[in-house]
Amino acid sequence: MDIHEYQAKELLSRYHIQIPRGGLAYSPEQAAYRASEIGGERWVVKAQIHSGARGKAGGVKLCRSDHEIVAAADGMLGQRLVTHQTGQQGKLVSRLYVEEAMDIEREIYLGFVLDRKSERIMIVASSSGGMEIEEIAEAEPDSIIRATVDPGVGMQDFQAREIAFGLGIDNALIGRATKAILGCYNAFVDYDASMLEINPLVVTRQGDLVALDAKMSFDENALFRRPHISEMRDKSQEDPRETFASDRGLSYVGLEGNIGCIINGAGLAMATMDMIKIAGGEPANFLDIGGGASPERVAKSFRAVLRDKNVETILVNIFAGINRCDWVAEGVVKALREVGVPVPLVVRLSGTNMEEGRRILAECGENIIIAETLAEAAEKAVGAWRAHTANKAD
Template identity: 70%
Template sequence: MDIHEYQAKEILKDFGVTVPAGGLAYSPEQAAYRAREMGGDKWIVKAQVHAGGRGKAGGVKVCSNDVEIQEAAASMLGKKLVTHQTGPEGKGVYRLYVEAGVPIDREIYLGFVLDRTSQRIMIVASSEGGMDIEEISEKKPESIVRATIDPAVGLVEFQAREIAFKLGIEPALTQHMVRTLMGCFRAFRDRDATMVEINPLVVTTDNRVIALDAKMTFDDNALFRHPQISELRDKSQEDPRESHAADRGLSYVGLDGNIGCIVNGAGLAMATMDTIKLSGGEPANFLDIGGGATPERVGKAFRLVRSDAKVEAILVNIFAGINRCDWVAEGVVQALRDEPIDIPVIVRLSGTNVEEGQKILAESGLPIIRASTLKEAADRAVSAWKGDKANKVEVKAV
C-alpha cells in the first residue's frame, strides 16, 4: 500500500527525521492560508498523488506570494497529473501540500528497500540527489552507496556514520545524518514498510539535514498490525479494479490485453500470462484467487474480471492442492448461471478432485471450453477470442 508524501513525512517526523513545515490544502484559498500560517517568502505547492516525477509533470511549483500560490493550486486541483509512472491515464489531484521553502546547499538520494537476494533491508544512497535512482544508476553509478542491515542487530550507528562519510557529509553534520538514517530504519522496521525513499534529502545552507520529499510503501499482509497505517489508504489513487479485489481478499493487477486470467498462485499466474503471450494473445489481468477457492470466491473473481470492458475471453487455470477442482467448477458454473456472458470461457483444471470438477463442467450444459494442459488452454483461449471477435465484426458488418 502506498501513501501520500505528507503522510510519509508525518510518520518519519515521529521517528526523528527532520521535515520542512507544511500544511494540507483542498482549495486555492486554503493553500494560500497555509502559506500565511507558516510565514516566510518562498513556498512550494505540491500535488499529492501516488507517483514520482511530479516536478517534471508540473505537479510541484515554487511560489513567492498569495497570487502565485492560488494560481498554482487552481492549475492542479481536480486535474489529472500524467508522469512517467502514472501512464497516459494519469492520476487525479484532489489535495495539495504547501511547504515552506528551505535554503538548499546540496541534494542526496536515500532509499531503504527489501533486497530479495540478501533477504535483508538494503540502504541505497547517492550524493547525486534530485534525480530518479534509475537515472543516477545510469549516469553516475559510482556515486551510489549500498549497505545491508543485519536483521539480528538492526542499523547500528557506526554503519550509519560510514554511509554519511561515503556521501561526503561534513563532520559537523554527521550526527544529523546518522539520526536521519536511524529514524528511517526504525520507521521501516516498526511500520512493516517495504520501501522508504527520500529524494531529495537536502543539506541546507544553515547546516540542517531535511527530508524534502518522502515516499513510503507498506506490506499489505502486515496492515492488520497497523490500523493507523490502513487508515491512510487513498482509493482515489488506486486502480478501481485492484482496490475492489483487495477489499474482497483477491489479488488483482490490471493489464492492457483482452484475455482475462483467473488462477490460484502467483507463479501459476505468471506462467499463464506467459503462455497466453506465446500463443499469440494478450492477458488482460493477473487475478490470483489464492488457496481457498470456494464457489463464492470464484464467483467474485468472475464478476471482477467481467467488469473490465476490455476482457473478450476468460481463461480459468487452476492447479488444486489446497483448493479442490470441484469447488472451482461449481463456482464457474454458478457464476455463469447467475450472470450469463457472451464471451468465451476456457477452463483448465488439474489436481485434487479433478474428475469431479470435469464432470460438473461437462454436465452443466454451459458452453464452457475445457482443456487438459496449460498450453492447450492458452491456445484454445486465443483461438476462441479471435474467433469470437471475428464473428462479432462480421455480424456488425451485416
C-alpha cells in the same frame, strides 16, 4: 500499500527527521491560506499522488505570491497527472501539500528497501540526489553507497556514521545525518515498511538537514497490526480493478490485454500469461484465487475480472492440489448463472477431483470451452477472443 508524501513526512518527523513546515489543501483558497499560516516569501505547491517524477509532469510549483499559489492549485486539483510511473491514465490530483521553500545547498538520495537476496534491509544512498535512483546509478555509478543491516542486532551508530561520511556530509552535520539515518531505519522496521525513500535529503544554506520529499510503501500482509497505517490508504490512487479485488481478499494485478485470467497459484498464473502471449494474445490481469477456493470465491473472481471492460475472453486454469476441481467447477457455473459472463469462457481443470469437475461443467448446460492442457487452453482462449472480436466488428 503506498501513502502520500505528506503522510510519509508526518511519520518520519516522529523519528526526529526534520521536514519543512507545510499544510494540506483541498482547494486553491485553502492552499493560499496554508501559505499565510506558514509565512515567508516563497512556497512550494505539490500535487499529492502516488507517483514519482511529479516535478517533470508539472505537479510541483514554486510560488512567490497568493496569486501564483491559487493559479498553481487551480491548475492541479481535479486533473490527472501523467508521469512515466503512472502510465497514460495518470493519477487524479484531489489534494495538495503547500510547504515552505528551502534554500538548497546540496541534494542527497537516501533509500531503504528489503533486499530479497540477502534477506536483509538494504540502505541505498548517493551524494547525487534529486534524480531517480536508476538515473543516478547510470550517470554516476560510483556515487552509490550500499549497506545491509544484520537483523539480529539492527542498525548500529557506526554504520549510519559510515554512510554519512561516505556521502561527503560536512563534519558539522555528521551527528544530525547519523540521527536521521537511524531514524529512517527505525521507522522502516517499526511500521513494517517495504520501501522508504527521501529524495532529496537536502543540506540548506542555513546548515539544516531536511527531508524535502519522502515516499513510503508498506507490507500489506502486516497492516492488520498497523491500523493507523492502514487508515492512510487512498483508494483514489489505486487501480479500481485491484481495489475491488483486494477488498474481497483476491490477489489481482491489472494489465492492458483482453484475456481475463482466473488461476490458482502465482507460478501457474505467470506461466499461463506467458502461454497466452506465445499464442498471440495479451492477458488482461494476473489473478490468483488461492489454495482453498470455494465456489463463492470463484464467483467473486469472475466479478473482479469482468469489471475490466477490456476483457473479451476469460480463461480459468486450475491445477488442484489443496484446491478441488469440483469446487471450482461449481463456482464457474455459479458465476455463469448469477453474475453473467457475456464473453467466451475457456476452462482447464487438472488435479484433485478433476473428473467430477469436468462432469459438472459438461452437464451444466452452459456454453463453456473445455481444454485439457495449458497450451491448449491458451490457444483456445486466443482463438475465442479473435472470434469474439470479429463478431463484434460484424
